Amino acid sequence: PGCPSLLHCLESQKIDVAYQCREGYCGACRATLVSGNVQYNEEPLAFVRDGEILLCCSKPNGNISINLK
Known part of the structure; x- marks a missing residue:
């Protein structure tokens, strides 16, 4: 909370x-969203596949489970 x-x-x-850019451009911080939902602070510019999230520009929407790459 508060992050x-x-x-x-x-x-x-x-x-x-x-990570590299911290702004959703490069995709270096991509992770797999195992369960739950996130919301993006701003829509990422890097390509994000179904089931993946970018850690630098998203926040959890409730409890989540992720796998770091």
Whole structure:
């Protein structure tokens, strides 16, 4: 709660996550959404397949489960 993005939340918990741009352009922070839903702060410009999310520009919408790549 209170985190601007999933990437920020994971980093605040000392979880090492790959990223580059932090703005939805590069797709380096993509992860698999196992369960739950997210909402995007802004629509990502990187291609995102079904079942994938970008951690840098999304927030959980309730409880979620993810797999980091």
